[in-house]
């Protein structure tokens with residue numbers, strides 16, 4: 001019995017309306033469990049849009065073709081509602097700009113906790129908050145009890161980046 005790769009991207013092509021210049025020209029790659037895959041290329045070559053494709057987070061002007069499989073499940077066929085079960089739960093992402101990735105109007109703890117509320121709705125509040133504190137602490141953030149009550153603008157760039165990391169991994173995604 002052949003085992004399916006954790007992630008498989010086949011012939012992914014992308015353009016944006018209205019110009020429709022081709023941005024991705026049928027790229028294919030796969031990822032096995034435990035494997036680290038790096039994608040490199042010059043600025044504007046399509047690294048970010050490739051990653052965003054894997055989360056179905058491209059803007060509506062995007063025209064995407066190709067196939068994406070997660071352990072054989074065809075992600076390219078999912079509805080937006082179904083994607084919500086994948087994003088954060090199966091595939092996590094640390095966004096490039098920690099400043100814009102965080103909501104400036106919400107306290108740090110609440111934002112990290114929200115990731116758990118979405119993917120683990122049955123977990124009780126006490127357990128959720130404990131998990132948030134433990135995770136932030138494990139990422140070497142200082143004084144986490146105070147930190148969770150802070151707003152993003154009160155944190156340094158590096159701290160915000162680690163909060164973004166916490167949000168990406170709190171549900172222990174496979175990718």
Ligand SMILES: Nc1ncnc2c1ncn2[C@@H]1O[C@H](COP(=O)(O)OP(=O)(O)O)[C@@H](O)[C@H]1O
Pocket residue numbers: 016023041042043044045046047048049050059061
């Ligand atoms: N929302 C968008 N609308 C139109 N073109 C876009 C959009 N996002 C990215 N692009 C274009 O797609 C190409 C790849 O961009 P990007 O993935 O950000 O490159 P990289 O991350 O490798 O620097 C660029 O030519 C960029 O201008």
Ligand SMILES: [Mg+2]
Pocket residue numbers: 047048049
């Ligand atoms: Mg980029």
